[in-house]
Amino acid sequence: MQSARLQSGHYGNVAYLTSPVHVSAAWSMSDSNTPDALLAERVANRDQFALEALFEQYGGAVKAVALRVLRNEALADDVVQDTFVGFWNAPEKYDAGRGSLRTFLLTIAHRRAVDIVRSEVARARREEKPPDPDHYDVADEVWTRNLAEQVRNALDELAEGEREAISLAYFSGLSYVEVAKRLGEPEGTVKSRIRSGMKKLAASLSGATA
Amino acid sequence: MTNHNLLHELLPLYALDSLEGDELHAVRSHLHSCDTCLRELARYSAVTSKLVPDEPAPTHGWERIASAIGNGADIPLGRASEVIDLEEGRPRASRAVTLLTAMAAVAALVFAGIALAQRSLLNDLTGDSAVIAAAEQAASSPGAYVGDFLVDGSSIAQVVLTEDGHGFVVPTEDLEPLMPQRTYQLWVITSDEQVISGGVLGNEPRASTFTWTGDVSGFALTREVAGGVVISEGDVVAVATEA
Ligand SMILES: [Zn+2]
Numbered sequence: 103m104q105s106a107r108l109q110s111g112h113y114g115n116v117a118y119l120t121s122p123v124h125v126s127a128a129w130s131m132s133d134s135n136t137p138d139a140l141l142a143e144r145v146a147n148r149d150q151f152a153l154e155a156l157f158e159q160y161g162g163a164v165k166a167v168a169l170r171v172l173r174n175e176a177l178a179d180d181v182v183q184d185t186f187v188g189f190w191n192a193p194e195k196y197d198a199g200r201g202s203l204r205t206f207l208l209t210i211a212h213r214r215a216v217d218i219v220r221s222e223v224a225r226a227r228r229e230e231k232p233p234d235p236d237h238y239d240v241a242d243e244v245w246t247r248n249l250a251e252q253v254r255n256a257l258d259e260l261a262e263g264e265r266e267a268i269s270l271a272y273f274s275g276l277s278y279v280e281v282a283k284r285l286g287e288p289e290g291t292v293k294s295r296i297r298s299g300m301k302k303l304a305a306s307l308s309g310a311t312a
Numbered sequence: 313m314t315n316h317n318l319l320h321e322l323l324p325l326y327a328l329d330s331l332e333g334d335e336l337h338a339v340r341s342h343l344h345s346c347d348t349c350l351r352e353l354a355r356y357s358a359v360t361s362k363l364v365p366d367e368p369a370p371t372h373g374w375e376r377i378a379s380a381i382g383n384g385a386d387i388p389l390g391r392a393s394e395v396i397d398l399e400e401g402r403p404r405a406s407r408a409v410t411l412l413t414a415m416a417a418v419a420a421l422v423f424a425g426i427a428l429a430q431r432s433l434l435n436d437l438t439g440d441s442a443v444i445a446a447a448e449q450a451a452s453s454p455g456a457y458v459g460d461f462l463v464d465g466s467s468i469a470q471v472v473l474t475e476d477g478h479g480f481v482v483p484t485e486d487l488e489p490l491m492p493q494r495t496y497q498l499w500v501i502t503s504d505e506q507v508i509s510g511g512v513l514g515n516e517p518r519a520s521t522f523t524w525t526g527d528v529s530g531f532a533l534t535r536e537v538a539g540g541v542v543i544s545e546g547d548v549v550a551v552a553t554e555a
Binding site: 148150153154157158159160161162163165166167170179182183186187190191200201202204205208209212213216220245248249250253257268271272275276277278279281293296297299300301303304307308 | 321324325327328329330331332350351354355356357358359360361362363364365366367368369370373374376377378380381442
């Protein structure tokens with residue numbers, strides 16, 4: 103049985119090598135129905151092209167979230183690599199019933215970036231040399247402009263305190279306890295702002311395509 | 313409040329990775345056993361992923377991933393397939409002629425016999441066991457080409473090509489890793505001495521596959537800049553010809 107699987111993986115590569123057109127046709131199916139499960143299955147069958155297609159599609163977003171949290175190109179590149187190599191090594195961790203592959207990959211990447219940011223070394227370095235806030239205000243505006251209109255509108259509907267707490271937590275990789283410290287607010291307040299903000303976002307964005 | 317009710321309220325914070333310590337561990341272990349919370353978490357995770365805009369994939373990011381998952385030759389090879397006619401798997405004449413000129417050094421080495429290949433069994437191989445198993449099978453198929461890339465008398469890699477065009481490169485332990493900015497690249501030398509890219513093997517090559525349906529007189533291995541080149545600019549490491 104093992105050699106039969108090998109063969110299919112091998113032919114997968116051959117198909118890619120001799121006929122990239124054919125493979126991109128397979129990828130475009132992902133825009134319609136349940137291609138995520140199909141792609142994950144192809145990755146499980148050691149089809150590197152499926153992984154490359156995923157990288158082409160989502161690598162930019164994965165890098166963006168890692169860079170936003172880490173504010174360091176080299177570390178962000180490491181996260182991108184860890185995310186896709188991790189998926190290659192354990193594609194069975196993706197459950198198509200629980201969300202899109204995009205969400206899955208971004209979740210992994212964000213968690214990894216947060217782990218790095220919270221590591222003692224990084225923490226010490228940040229305290230030594232905190233990121234320049236002015237520079238990132240500009241970058242953040244560009245970021246927001248690139249979001250889908252529906253998402254921008256949903257963010258606009260949040261109270262300022264909710265938006266601020268969510269954004270510090272997610273984009274700076276801070277725990278809600280750290281967010282509270284940063285804002286000089288009680289932990290309970292920050293916790294409930296994040297919670298109510300996220301509930302509003304989930305309500306207005308459910309049904310929106312990722 | 314039950315454990316579920318308490319932890320359910322923490323899911324929006326969990327989805328943002330903003331929990332730490334006991335709360336983080338409590339949610340994580342509860343998620344192993346609560347479908348309701350898993351479904352709810354999926355909603356919040358979908359929200360967080362919408363806070364990230366789509367952007368073009370980072371340049372050169374894929375090469376790094378391909379080489380990290382090993383067997384990375386296959387993907388850049390597809391890119392290099394500009395040099396291979398997609399319909400017939402044959403080199404385009406004009407490109408092949410350019411390659412011929414540029415690769416005169418390789419051809420010269422072939423005929424100078426700096427590294428002679430010999431037919432051998434696939435011994436002492438390293439790398440992806442799955443690809444190696446397929447390569448071994450291919451090597452024993454009727455009419456298969458089997459050759460070695462020899463340096464100072466020992467094989468740094470073996471090459472197999474079946475009659476129907478399925479190729480394998482399997483490094484031995486003697487193939488030295490290159491710096492990350494460099495890559496090994498495989499070249500096919502046709503019987504009329506055209507030299508065509510067979511694929512990029514990465515800086516620490518593992519067992520890799522390629523495809524070639526034209527005729528073959530031998531193969532060459534060169535060192536190039538990472539990502540590979542259409543026309544070799546690097547130095548020739550070894551050539552293989554069938555014994
Ligand atoms: Zn629960």
